[in-house]
Amino acid sequence: MSSLGDLLYALTEWLRTTPLVDLAIWISNLPLSLSIGTHFWVIPIAQTLHILAIAMAFGSVLMINLRVLGLTGRSRTMAQTVRRYLPWIWWALLVLILTGITMIIGEPVRELINPVFWIKMVLVIAAIVLSLWFQAIARRNMAQWEVTHDGRLTIRLGAVGIILLWCAIMVAGRWIAYAPV
Amino acid sequence: MTLETIWRALESSPIGAFVAASPWAFPTIESIHVIAIVTVVGSIAVMDLRLLGVASNNYAVTTMSRDTLPWTWGAFVIAAISGTLLFMSKATGYMQNPYFLWKMGLLVLAGLNMAVFHLFTWRSVSNWDSDCAIPLTGKVAGALSLLLWIGVIFCGRLIGFTLGLYE
Numbered sequence: 178m179s180s181l182g183d184l185l186y187a188l189t190e191w192l193r194t195t196p197l198v199d200l201a202i203w204i205s206n207l208p209l210s211l212s213i214g215t216h217f218w219v220i221p222i223a224q225t226l227h228i229l230a231i232a233m234a235f236g237s238v239l240m241i242n243l244r245v246l247g248l249t250g251r252s253r254t255m256a257q258t259v260r261r262y263l264p265w266i267w268w269a270l271l272v273l274i275l276t277g278i279t280m281i282i283g284e285p286v287r288e289l290i291n292p293v294f295w296i297k298m299v300l301v302i303a304a305i306v307l308s309l310w311f312q313a314i315a316r317r318n319m320a321q322w323e324v325t326h327d328g329r330l331t332i333r334l335g336a337v338g339i340i341l342l343w344c345a346i347m348v349a350g351r352w353i354a355y356a357p358v
Numbered sequence: 359m360t361l362e363t364i365w366r367a368l369e370s371s372p373i374g375a376f377v378a379a380s381p382w383a384f385p386t387i388e389s390i391h392v393i394a395i396v397t398v399v400g401s402i403a404v405m406d407l408r409l410l411g412v413a414s415n416n417y418a419v420t421t422m423s424r425d426t427l428p429w430t431w432g433a434f435v436i437a438a439i440s441g442t443l444l445f446m447s448k449a450t451g452y453m454q455n456p457y458f459l460w461k462m463g464l465l466v467l468a469g470l471n472m473a474v475f476h477l478f479t480w481r482s483v484s485n486w487d488s489d490c491a492i493p494l495t496g497k498v499a500g501a502l503s504l505l506l507w508i509g510v511i512f513c514g515r516l517i518g519f520t521l522g523l524y525e
Contacts, residue, residue, distance in 0.1 A: 221519055225512045228396065232511075235393075236400020239429065249425045253417070261414055347396065348389040354518075355385045 185356060188292030197289045204285035213283035220283050227276040231350075234269035235343050237262035242336035263312065270305070293356040297349035304342050311339070365449035374446035384447060391440040395514070397433035399507045401426045409492050409500030418488040452517070454524040461513035468506040475499035 192198075204210055213219045244250040244258045253261075281288045288294045368374050377383045407413040408422050445452050452458045479495045486492055492500075 221512075221515050225508075225515050228392070228511050228515065229399070229508060232396045232399040232403065234400075235396050236404055239397065239400065240404060240425075243429075249429065252421050252425075261417075265413075344393050347393050351389040351392055352385055 185292045188295070189290065189357065192290050192292065192295070201285040201289040204282060204289075207282070210282050210285065213279070220280065223276045223279040223283070227273060227280070230269040230272035230276065231347065234266050234273065235347075237265040237269070238339060238343050242340050245336040246333055259312075266308065288353065291353055291356050293349055293352045297346060297353065300342060300346045300349060304339070304346060307335075307339055307342065311335070361453075362450065365453050368446045368449040371446065373443065374449065377443055377447035384444065387440050387443050391437055391444060394433045394437035394440060395511065398430055398437055399511065401430040401433065402503060402507060405430075406500040406503045409496050410504075411492060411497070416488070419492070420483060420487050448521070451521055451524070455517055455520060456524070457513045457516040457520055461510055461517065464506050464509045464513060468503060468510065471499055471502045471506060 240250060240262050241258055244253065244255065250258055369378070377387065404414070405422055405426050408415070408417060408419060414422060475496070479493065479499060482493070486496070
């Protein structure tokens with residue numbers, strides 16, 4: 178636990194030596210950032226929309242990957258499941274990016290000079306890459322994904338991995354507020 | 359014994375004192391709370407959107423319910439337990455916070471809405487299970503559910519901004 182704390186501390190020290198500091202200060206002086214700062218409700222509303230979008234995305238991620246694992250939606254084919262839920266993940270991601278940018282503009286130092294924020298961004302990129310890979314394979318060979326209890330091990334591990342990755346993203350998101358900046 | 363003594367007893371209990379004093383317990387439990395709530399709302403929204411006729415319209419309502427409800431309840435239990443632990447760390451502060459009280463009120467309303475739907479509207483579900491319009495009471499239940507849960511999340515987030523203000 179303390180070694181993780183040391184790592185985060187070292188990351189913060191390093192972030193403070195990068196041009197991100199100038200960028201954060203430049204953003205914080207923009208009229209839009211100053212305006213968000215004087216309007217109390219903008220940040221809580223952006224955060225609420227952010228959490229609602231995560232609910233949409235994670236709910237859909239669960240429905241697809243639990244179907245892969247054969248734990249729900251067994252009456253539906255994989256093709257039907259993907260067609261129903263995948264577009265919601267991408268639309269939710271758009272809302273997440275827009276509300277996320279609003280929060281960065283509103284509190285640039287809290288986000289950009291924060292090691293947990295960057296850990297979260299790495300996890301988000303990993304989740305996007307994994308989802309694109311999933312989508313590509315799913316499109317190419319849907320039959321391969323028609324797995325229930327005796328399905329291929331790699332696909333089932335991948336499904337568990339994507340669910341855990343999203344949980345890690347949410348944990349990192351909450352810890353942004355607790356990282357020493 | 360007043361209610362206030364109960365909140366104080368919860369705070370000074372070993373669990374309440376631990377969550378309040380530990381540097382990592384509160385954020386860790388809060389992270390679990392967020393994952394659980396997001397699962398509750400995400401899975402409930404799938405059902406609500408079906409009732410509203412927005413998504414999964416070729417999916418039988420009873421099958422949809424069977425596929426989502428166990429996950430909703432499982433996540434709700436985790437959210438309730440983690441929420442209780444967070445509450446115990448600062449019970450008097452939460453009980454003075456209007457957004458916490460609103461959140462609890464909205465939760466009760468969401469529960470009542472669900473109970474009314476399952477006790478009354480659900481009785482005739484075989485008539486509108488698939489390939490058929492959802493009755494108005496079902497659509498109202500779906501819309502109310504979505505609105506109430508959005509309110510729960512909004513109030514929950516506001517508690518974090520205002521906990522120090524009401525003491």
